[in-house]
Amino acid sequence: MHVELLQGTLDMLILRTLQWGPQHGHGIGQAIRHSSADLLKIERGSLYPALHRLERQGLIASEWKASEMNRRAKYYRLTAEGRKHLVAEQSKWKLLVRTIARVMRLA
């Protein structure tokens, strides 16, 4: 079973994943997949444009390093601004979830 990603949440998921430390594109995709217990599968067609967009917005930065298999890989990491953005997004998200949950309970 797969869950459809809500519009606009991919950025938050990427930022959250990078809180654990720098990671490359493949790793980010896998991490989201694993931590969602295989329910979320991130399309590469969404992931890479999102990464490059976040980088342009200055929320993440990148550098080229040797990866686990001794390959040259592009590692993304969170910037200070990205951290702030993530905190803000997270509290907004929590509020949204709580609100929707309340409405659904009452209904």
Next chain:
Amino acid sequence: MWSFWKRKQRERNLDDEIAHDLALDADERTREGAPLEEAVRESRRDFGNVALIKEETRGAWGWVWLEVFFQDIRYGARTLRKSPGFAATAIGALALGIGVNSASFTVFDQIAFRPLPIPDGDRIVAVSESFRGRFSRKMHGNIHLLSSSELAYYAEHNQVFLHMAAFAPVKGLALAGTPPETVAGDLVSGEYFRLLSGRVAVGRTLLPEDSTAGNAVAVLSYPFWQRRFGGDPAIVGTVLRLNQTPLTVVGVMSADFLGTGAKTPDVWLPLGMQPEVMAGVAPEPRDFRSAEQFAWLNTVAKLKPGVSVWQAQADLAVLSAQMDKNFPGRITEVSVATVTLSGNPEARTILLVAGVLMLLVVALVLLVACANVANLLLARAAARQREIAVRLSIGASRGRVIRQLLTESAMIAFVGGGLGLLLARWSLQIGYSALAANTTMPRVDLSLDSNVLLYTALLAAAACQVFGLLPALQTTSLDLSSALKDESALLGRRVSKARLRGALVAVEVTVSMALLLSTGLLVRGIVSVQALSDKLHLDTYVVTTLDLRAHKYSAARTAAFQDGLRQHFDRVPGTSSSTTVLPPFAGVMVTAARLEGQTEIQPNSVNFWVVSADYFNTMNIQPTRGRTFTSAEAGRGDPVTVISEAMARRFWPGQDPLGRRFVFGPNNSAAAMVQVIGVVKDTRSIHMWEEDGPLFYVPLVQKNAASFSVITKGPKPGFLPASTVQQMVRSLDPAVLASTNTLADNVEHEALPVKVSATVAAVLGALALLLALVGIYCVVTYSVSQRTREIGIRMALGARRSSVIGLMLADHMRPVLVGMTAGTVLGAVVSAAASKALMGISPLDPVAFLEVAAFLAAVALVASYLPARRATRVDPLAALRYE
């Protein structure tokens, strides 16, 4: 270069990033036990369309649109370079189309919109008035000019102008000296030169004191100073005699001061000199300045900084309403407009209408060019179908491909537009110098300005949409699988595409046909008038025109001068001369008439000639009843008249006109009755291309005719050189100037506007035809290449060459015929609307229609036959082997 390198780097990094992702994915799969090859394949499949992902990732780089734009341009330039024939044809067609539009607009813009080329020219405005309601107004010039008192009122009470100045052109000033000549002057108010920031080459300009003190002074224009006085600075302080009035030259304007009219005058005089300079020349009143309701002043005013034309107009409207209180029933509409070369509101309206019509006509030529390029693009698109199908199938979106195709169109459009601009400037320069060589042209500044650039850019952009969008949409809406296989025919769609191309050809032919028809009709008119003029030997009639008004002759001296002159003419052997107020083909007098015994004035006006008794002999006009008048009758000014047969038919149908009496002109009293003593044959004396309508002749009374012409009929052209005539005139009075020409010249002069229109229509028609022919040629070429297989089959089955060619021609002549029919209708409608310009040729003249139709059909046939011939060179085997 740096950004290019960075871009490369970035592309490489993106490739690496994705390759790394794929490799890791494949690694994981092999670790789970899959064979390496399968792992790689599955990774790729799960990953998705790599090219598309890259494209979308690049989209996140932000500046991608610019990147894509440059990429499109590079790609477009490459594809255009690869098909130079196509590129040259398309760009050439557009350059022609845009060039002719840009040239027409330049002329229009120059005359109608461009402010005077002086400092703050856009703040120099003209004030003019239109009137409604009850009013009576005399004028010198036109009704929209201001009177002296109106100008003074505006100047005193307005809140919007820094200064106001006035000028009034006076033509035909007689300048005494050797040789005498006529010059054109402007009477100007004291503020005129200051307002226009005029600088002098020598001496000083006219000042406000000159007007107030009534100084008899003059300022020369630079060209006149150079021409007449060789640029001699000692001219300042000398005295010129203009219309017998002595004027001291106080200065010469600098070469860049051109004045405020379409032509730079020769001299400027203070407004205060009007009564002296115009005495005897202009009608009453003698002094324009003190006359109420007398329109004669052109105004120029300089807006205060920050004041708009509309504010100025509102301000003056209040003042004109105040003035209207003195004239109950009069409603004045004042209008303020930036000073351009186009003059008063009336002239401006006519000019705007004519200009817009002209622009519409030339826009048609551009439309033809666009239809052509669209056709070329369609043909090319078919050749590129495989390329585009490949692009679409490897993941390019339809929008992306359309954008690419439109970029190519835009490149064609803008290169074409640029070339068109060059072409326009070049042709304008040639055209202007050609015209300026024959006639005196108003000055035109043909330099580029932002208006022309903007107009050309807009045209190019519009053209790009017109010719580019349709083919781009057509091309990208294709069925991928069939296009990728070599099923080039796309049988289902071919019909509609062919129809579209046919329609484009039909449009081209329609426009060409209409333009060529107009040309044909105009040329037929010119030729027939010329032939008639030759048949009547109009070049053996010398017309000598004199104007004694500026020389302030008394009535007795006027009569003596005419007698003396006629004696000179009558001594030239083998000739016969006569005197007339106006010569034929140079205007005619018009009057209302009232018959004796009737109180009603005849509803239609009548033309009349004022002539000496020998006019009928010189012009060979035979009386059919009664007699013509004698010199004695003319000398006494007897109330007799000779009428034309047309006049007899109209006024006294079925009756004997001899002895009848009527009265004409402003003097309506019975005492001014004239009696009909003879009837003469109808003539062509007003326009060469039509019989005169009702017409009568009255005797010329020498002492009353200070402006007159002598017509001399000689044995052969050139029998009386102009220098001989000048000598005769000079022997009577060295100050008087005569101008000579022939009746043939008059006819030619009358036909000049028609010739100009015919030339313009011919050039446009030729352009449109050229474009249409290229269009037909391309369509047939393309169609032959598309139908190679079909032709191969036909020939394999035994079809003869001629029948194959016939088939191709039949297919392609159909849109041509449709276009010709539509063009004929369009041409007939246009010519019927402009039938006055056709010089007696019927707007449905069968000769012109047949000639033009035959010509167009013939060239269209050739244009389609040449490529159609290729069809027969198709080798049936080769064509079929393609399968």
